[in-house]
Amino acid sequence: MKPHGPIPPGFRADPDGMLLIGGDRADALADMAGDTPLFVYDSAMLTTRVAEWRAAMPTEVQLHYAMKANPYPPLLAFMAQLVDGFDVASGGELKAALASGMPAGDISFAGPGKRDRELEATITAGSTLNLESAGEADRALSIAGHLGLTPSLAVRVNPDFDLKGSGMKMGGGAKPFGVDAADVPSLVRRLLDAGADWQGFHIFAGSQALDAAAIAETQAQTVALAAQLANKIGATPPLVNLGGGMGVPYFPGDKPVDAAAVGNALAATLATRDPILADSRFAMELGRWLVAEAGVYLTRIVNRKTSHGETFLVTDGGLHHQLAASGNFGTVIRRNYPIAVAGRFGVDAEETVSVVGCLCTPLDRLGDQVALPRSDVGELIALFLAGAYGASASPATFLGQGAAREILV
Ligand SMILES: Cc1ncc(COP(=O)(O)O)c(C=O)c1O
Structure with missing residues (x-):
């Protein structure tokens, strides 16, 4: 098992254990968007973040947003x-x-x-x-x-x-x-x-x-x-x-x-x-300090398989939307971004799995040997810190996959 990064504070589940983003269920957001993969950006978190910055900094300092982040x-x-x-x-x-x-x-x-x-x-x-x-x-x-x-x-x-x-x-x-x-x-x-x-x-x-x-x-x-x-x-x-x-x-x-x-x-x-x-x-x-935590990338499991004793959750997303999370955007050693099973958010881990994307390259790994609750085909994986350098900083057209959907809630 390899650890993953800390899930940003503020995310919680509804009584069914489904991850809420901006008060909406992750599965309902995916339905509303019409398909996965999907980036969801929580506007309330953006407001809170800017307020946090203004409360911390001297009032004479202005805040500029580097829009390259999103x-x-x-x-x-x-x-x-x-x-x-x-x-x-x-x-x-x-x-x-x-x-x-x-x-x-x-x-x-x-x-x-x-x-x-x-x-x-x-x-x-x-x-x-x-x-x-x-x-x-x-x-x-x-x-x-x-x-x-x-x-x-x-x-x-x-x-x-x-x-x-x-x-x-x-x-x-x-x-x-x-x-x-x-x-x-x-x-x-x-x-x-x-x-x-x-x-x-x-x-x-x-x-x-x-x-x-x-x-x-x-x-x-x-x-x-x-x-x-x-x-x-x-x-x-x-x-x-x-x-x-x-x-x-x-x-x-x-x-x-x-x-x-x-x-x-x-x-x-x-x-x-x-x-x-x-x-x-x-x-x-x-850039990223303002918007990264407000974004969640939702991708659906399309296959669950084992190979040489290792379990793989193969998703419909990948590095073509989340290049940085796959470890291929300026990182020397690949480490895991915060990740969760959206429908079992906050539930104790039950198994060690590797969450991979749908591209035929070994680089396309969203979670490497991470401990997660049990999940199956059709369920949603949530990748956090997806609000910065995600959709626009990844090669969406690679292998003809195309862009992910995006919504601001
Ligand atoms: C000139 C300039 N401004 C702003 C940024 C945004 O940086 P960050 O998203 O880490 O805040 C960058 C990032 O490389 C930059 O080069």
């Missing part, structure tokens, strides 16, 4: 009402963000390979470009000149530090992301001389960290770096985007980030900031 349009429209801005990573995401009701001025676009048409669409919309290189700055200025528009431009800084303990490091050393810190002052002066509407800095050092102290240390370094750059430039950045980094507990032994500790440390950092940042606004940019 761009499902109804969820996006819901999040647009809850947060202060969206971070997008492509022209396609920009279009979806604009359609969600988020004001164009509260959308920023970071990404190392923006094409001219994406620069043009962002400038035309009046959203902010987080510039990732001097070359990109030249192209943005020239496109804005042709359009006769003043572009909103921030500079994404490649800091000389990374976020310790983060699953994905986005700063420190040679990186395709951002402008090396040493080159930022001259670039910002050039933007100001060109008459651009300089929006400040975007400094994103890493993601998926669970250690509050590491996040706090990175935020302190980030504020110090912003002050140092601002003093070199001789101008106050209107906005300092501090990046994100708050992760979620996917695996056995993982503990949730202590958001209050991050907030308290950030309040102390901001209280003692360099005077050049006195009038700056601050923001954090979070």
Whole structure:
């Protein structure tokens, strides 16, 4: 038997033992959707999560949602009402963000390979470009000149530090992301001389960290770096985007980030900031911490079989919807995401099984030798933490399978 990650708090069963998501039975949701596999996103959990963040953080810090984590349009429209801005990573995401009701001025676009048409669409919309290189700055200025528009431009800084303990490091050393810190002052002066509407800095050092102290240390370094750059430039950045980094507990032994500790440390950092940042606004940019726990992936068992003494539950889902849960999205060692039999939620485990997908590859494993209550063909398996980097971060067309259904409840 191999352990699985902790089931997020807040999930419970009805008297029949059926998992409830947003107050609805998992089997009723699958019926309502018409078929499985299915992603269900619980809007009440999104609201709670944002409220939790706001209660923990200093009020002067804004919350931006990195929509790469989950761009499902109804969820996006819901999040647009809850947060202060969206971070997008492509022209396609920009279009979806604009359609969600988020004001164009509260959308920023970071990404190392923006094409001219994406620069043009962002400038035309009046959203902010987080510039990732001097070359990109030249192209943005020239496109804005042709359009006769003043572009909103921030500079994404490649800091000389990374976020310790983060699953994905986005700063420190040679990186395709951002402008090396040493080159930022001259670039910002050039933007100001060109008459651009300089929006400040975007400094994103890493993601998926669970250690509050590491996040706090990175935020302190980030504020110090912003002050140092601002003093070199001789101008106050209107906005300092501090990046994100708050992760979620996917695996056995993982503990949730202590958001209050991050907030308290950030309040102390901001209280003692360099005077050049006195009038700056601050923001954090979070994806998975906001949406991962609100999502459940429901997949139906289509076959139960044994091979060499091992029991396999073969489902109608798989890595084509849940690449990260299968261990094939940037993980070195495969470990089990939280998983349950939806119809016997909270019941003690009775057997050790491997839950696999319907693809003919050994990579397609959703639960490896996990202990679960007994389940059979036709029953639903629930995979948790499916609200982030699930549907949109998995190869849905692989083997002609197609996308999963999605609903927001
Ligand atoms: C620039 C940027 N913003 C936001 C995020 C979202 O990170 P997470 O979903 O871990 O919060 C990422 C993730 O890689 C990123 O690169």
